[in-house]
Amino acid sequence: MTLLITGGAGFIGSALVRAALSRGRDVVTVDALTYAGTRDNLTDLPGRGTHTFCHVDIRDAAALDRVFDRHRPTAVVHLAAESHVDRSIDGPLSFVDTNVAGTATLLQAARGYWEAAGRPDGFRFVHVSTDEVFGTLGTEGLFDEDTPYAPSSPYSASKAASDHLVRAWHRTYGLPVLITNCSNNYGPRQHPEKLIPVTILAALEERPIPVYGRGENVRDWLFVEDHVDALLAVLECGRVGRTYAVGGDNEWRNVDLVRHLCALLDARRPRPGGGTYGDLVTFVTDRPGHDERYGIDAARIRSELGWRPATPMDAGLAATVDWYLDHRDWCRRRMDAREAAQ
Numbered sequence: 001m002t003l004l005i006t007g008g009a010g011f012i013g014s015a016l017v018r019a020a021l022s023r024g025r026d027v028v029t030v031d032a033l034t035y036a037g038t039r040d041n042l043t044d045l046p047g048r049g050t051h052t053f054c055h056v057d058i059r060d061a062a063a064l065d066r067v068f069d070r071h072r073p074t075a076v077v078h079l080a081a082e083s084h085v086d087r088s089i090d091g092p093l094s095f096v097d098t099n100v101a102g103t104a105t106l107l108q109a110a111r112g113y114w115e116a117a118g119r120p121d122g123f124r125f126v127h128v129s130t131d132e133v134f135g136t137l138g139t140e141g142l143f144d145e146d147t148p149y150a151p152s153s154p155y156s157a158s159k160a161a162s163d164h165l166v167r168a169w170h171r172t173y174g175l176p177v178l179i180t181n182c183s184n185n186y187g188p189r190q191h192p193e194k195l196i197p198v199t200i201l202a203a204l205e206e207r208p209i210p211v212y213g214r215g216e217n218v219r220d221w222l223f224v225e226d227h228v229d230a231l232l233a234v235l236e237c238g239r240v241g242r243t244y245a246v247g248g249d250n251e252w253r254n255v256d257l258v259r260h261l262c263a264l265l266d267a268r269r270p271r272p273g274g275g276t277y278g279d280l281v282t283f284v285t286d287r288p289g290h291d292e293r294y295g296i297d298a299a300r301i302r303s304e305l306g307w308r309p310a311t312p313m314d315a316g317l318a319a320t321v322d323w324y325l326d327h328r329d330w331c332r333r334r335m336d337a338r339e340a341a342q
């Protein structure tokens, strides 16, 4: 099996590349290496499978056609996207460009390749989406596969649009697609602009740790390797045309998560001047349209595919904090790349 993974130089994509290679798959990574992606994430790869990197933008139809012709993938897992909500508020059009137009261009390339190959039964196109497409929950209830779409941010609206396009390519052209809508991921190699690394790095640099509003927004956290296991389960055993909601059954208020990270850092790297990193927590003006609560009912993927999260939050957070403590240079390079891309 040769997997074509878009966005394979990013946070979740690079974890998927590792897991697929470990399972003996051959992998072709397609990535434009925006500020968010780096080949640093694809060094020391494990396993017996081969890995080929293609520096290609998913909006480039001709380049995608060449990748499909040359590498003849048996499946596509599509993760390439602009992924940061705050950036989508500041500059929404690049999100529409990549997440909507880019996904349509990729679907066309996959369809052309699949049709020219005689519509092989085993071909799969897995689209990796987010629970943010469903908007916000109140204090009760959970998102599942039947929750109506109600995205709040330009990011989530662009992901919602991409989900609709993927379903349309299935219903109209028969392309064998599957969609996943996953909750918040955490783990090594997440770009330092996201909540958990922001907290760790601000603390270590003795800067204020910014928390939106009163920190009461709730997110359902899942360790990245558990998400990747879910994606491989969907790819290998999921029913074509179906959607799978993926979550950790692990809801945290932002402020509680940030304070917990501070306590982990207190134990590992005590503040030079004494006191706790928690004293650096600073409430800042809330994000416009900030969804209150996300939570996933993952009953379908659990019962149909036997998937469940394997990493307890304590173990996952400890591994994550330790990784960031050991990779300060990686973080600096990622922030420099982001600065250069502004």
Ligand SMILES: NC(=O)c1ccc[n+]([C@@H]2O[C@H](COP(=O)([O-])OP(=O)(O)OC[C@H]3O[C@@H](n4cnc5c(N)ncnc54)[C@H](O)[C@@H]3O)[C@@H](O)[C@H]2O)c1
Pocket: 006, 007, 008, 009, 010, 011, 012, 013, 030, 031, 032, 033, 034, 035, 036, 037, 038, 056, 057, 058, 059, 078, 079, 080, 081, 082, 083, 084, 098, 102, 128, 129, 130, 131, 159, 181, 182, 183, 184, 185, 186, 190, 191
């Ligand atoms: N991070 C989460 O918590 C989460 C949760 C659910 C779903 N998702 C989805 O998973 C996917 C990956 O998320 P992530 O957190 O790893 O993001 P990321 O920002 O770390 O990685 C995105 C990757 O896509 C690449 N990319 C961006 N634009 C591209 C383009 N036009 N052509 C080719 N490559 C391009 C980047 O270079 C980068 O390597 C996204 O589709 C996101 O919507 C993320």
